[in-house]
Amino acid sequence: MKSAVETLNPTRVRLTVEVPFEELKPSLDAAYKKINQQVTVAGFRKGKIPARVIDQRFGRGAVLEEAVNDALPKFYTEAVNEGELNVLGQPEVDITELKDGELLAFTAEVDVRPEVEIPDYSGIEVTVDAVEVSDEDVDKSVEQLRDRFATTSVVDRPAAEGDTLTIDLEARVDGEVLEDGVASGVSYTIGSGQLLDGIDEAVTGVSAGGTATFTSELKGGSAEGKEAEVKVEVTEVKSRELPALDDEFAQLASEFDTLEELRADSRKRLEQMKKYEQATQAQEKVLDALLELAEIPIPEKLLQDEIETRKHNLVNHQLGQMGLDLKKYLEIQGKTEEEFDAETKEQAEKGIKTQFLLDELVSKEELQVGQEELTEHLMRRAQSSGMSPDQFAQAVVEGGQVPMLVGEVARGKALAVVVEAAKVTDSNGEVVDLEDEDETAETVEAGGEEAAEGADAPEAKADEAADAKAAEKADEKAEEKTEG
Template identity: 85%
Template sequence: MKSAVETLNPTRVRLTVEVPFEELKDSLDAAYKKINQQVTVKGFRKGKIPARVIDQRFGRGAVLEEAVNDALPKFYTEAVNEAEVNPLGQPEVDITELKDGELLSFTAEVDVRPTIEIPDYSGIEVEVDAIEVTDEDVEKSVEQLRERFASTNPVERAAVEGDVVTVDLTAKVEGEVLPDGIADGVSYTIGSGELLDGIDAAVTGLEAGGEATFTSELKGGSAAGKEAEVTVKVTAVAARELPELDDEFAQMASEFDTLDELKADSRKRLENMKQFDQATQAQERVLEKFLELAEIPVPEKLLEDEVNTRKHNLEHHQLGQMGLSLEKYLELQGKTVEEFETETKEQAVKGIKTQFLLDELVSKEELNVEQEELTEHLFRRAASSGMSPDQFAQAVVQGGQVPMLVGEVARGKALAVVVEAAKVVDTNGEVVDLSDDEDEVEAAAETVEAVTGEAEVAEEK
């Protein structure tokens, strides 16, 4: 076999391949065998029809077509390996010549990973928010804990904001009660905004036994997105009572003996959260600077596929679970279709460039993924997917996605290398040292995932 490679542009090549006919022998034999099992000829047992008879009855062309289809993937792979290119996606193959007994020639055009020069990232500087936890932050955190330990007591008065009401709901669309439009005994805290738009105004001022009707757009169910006439009947009103903020509350709500100790722990937890947010912010901004320094061409077909994948995931998975259409989502976001298309394309470009650049750095720095790192990443991904580690691991193995997980961790390690080399200061002018963060690699992997999205740049041969 002879092959040659022609660079069409930085992200696409054309392979030209010539195969001597004798190299098709195994595929020809397989083609005759396959046809033998599929057809019957009077006077011959099934599977025992001579090749010359198959040629006469069904045509030599049918055999050649079957043989070529069988052989092409192997010859294409050999040509790819010989040319030392990294194809992305499936090739566009064109058979240019097929002479029976002499020669098979074909061309294959395919997108490839571009050659990328890793820029000098040692001079990257970014600014991040300073870690500041105010007394108001601590008070708000303690108040949220206090809310969790609130008790409710029935009252015989009109409902007011903050009360917990028990209600029966009936929803009608165009005068007809929906099949799933009746719900009895629903508990709702007035002012929480957790049910239907308009319900707060409807139930405020009603006593037990009171009833009101309001119009609201349904968020889910069989008529999601439609305007409905909702009748709400209050069956009970209860007032929420918050516990006193004292040492007794601290002992009830935590492992601490005093309120001061509880507040000190809340401050420490808030500082840890802000420290994590600061590290994430640093990683995101360093990655932005790193991408700006590099020249990274993006294959058009790959970009098109990535944009379509992102749209599909948003529309059929994320929005589908919330009962929202794309049109309603854009309306809630205040975006036009054109703005959405532009934003999605920009995100896709950034995701592809991030994968290309960090993968190149992984290769250059010879970064390896340890089993412990992969296990930690698997545990986190399992938790975020709502599956047990064993279930998630089984799904990953069965889906052939282990290389994808390894790639995610490796890119996280690559980004961590760049972040460690960068100068990070906060808004107070203080240098931020992220090198002591034990979870730096895993946090960086999360940052990369957020940019690259669910779709992986697949290399296929």
């Protein structure tokens, strides 16, 4: 077999392949055998029909077609390997010559990963937000914790802001009660904005047993978007009371004995969260600066496939779980379809360029991925997917996705190399050393892994994890209080 490579553009090549006919013999034999098992000819046992009879009855052309279809993938793969090509996607194959007994010739056009030159990233400089925690930030944090331990009690007075009501609803459109417009025993807190526009004004001042009527545009259901006359009956009014901010509250809501200790811990936790945010911001800005320095062509077909994949995942997975379609999502976001398409294309381009560039950096720096690193990454991915680590690991192995995860970790390490080389300054003009704390350095690397997955904002920042941990502790304390 002979092959030659012609470069059509930086991301596409044409392979020209010539195969001597004798190299087709294994595929020809397989074609005769396959046809033998599929047809019957009088006078011959099944599977024992001579080749000349098959040629006469069914045509030599049918046999050649079967043989060529069987052989093409093998010859194409050999040509790709011979040309040392890093192909992307499926080729467009055209058989240019097929001479029985002499020659098979074909061309294959296919996208290839472009050659990427790593730019000099030693001069990258970015500015990030300074780590600053104000007294107001601490107050807000403590108030959120205090809010978890609020108690409610039934009151015999008109409803007011912050009260939690039990209400019955009935919606009418054009005088007719909607089948899906009736609800009973709904819990609603005045001022939460979680139900219909206009309900707060309607129920404020209404006591248990009282009713009110208001007009509002329906946000869902069979008459979504239509104006409805809504009748609301208040069946119960509950007042919400917050615990006093004192040492007793600190002992109730945390492991600390005094309110001062609780506030100090809140400040420390907020500072750590902001350091995580700072590290993530540095990673994102350094990545953007690196991409600005690099010239990276993108195969058009790969870009279109990535755009379609992102749209599909959004519509069929994320929005589907929330009960939304794309039209409603765009309304909520205040975007036109054209703006959405432009943003999706920009994100897809960034994701592809990021992978090309970081993969090249992995190769240049000869970065390796250890088992422990892979396991940690798998645990993070499992958490974000909602699966247990064992379930996620099994799905990854069965789907042959282990190399993909290895690539994500390697790209995270590559981006960490660039971040470490960059000059990061905060908004106060102070140089930020992201290696000061091990956990912060890990955030940079984990952020690189997220960037490698698609160059979007990280799915689960460390501050969210810290918040979740604090919330979990508070919930445990609240449950203990309730049980007591």
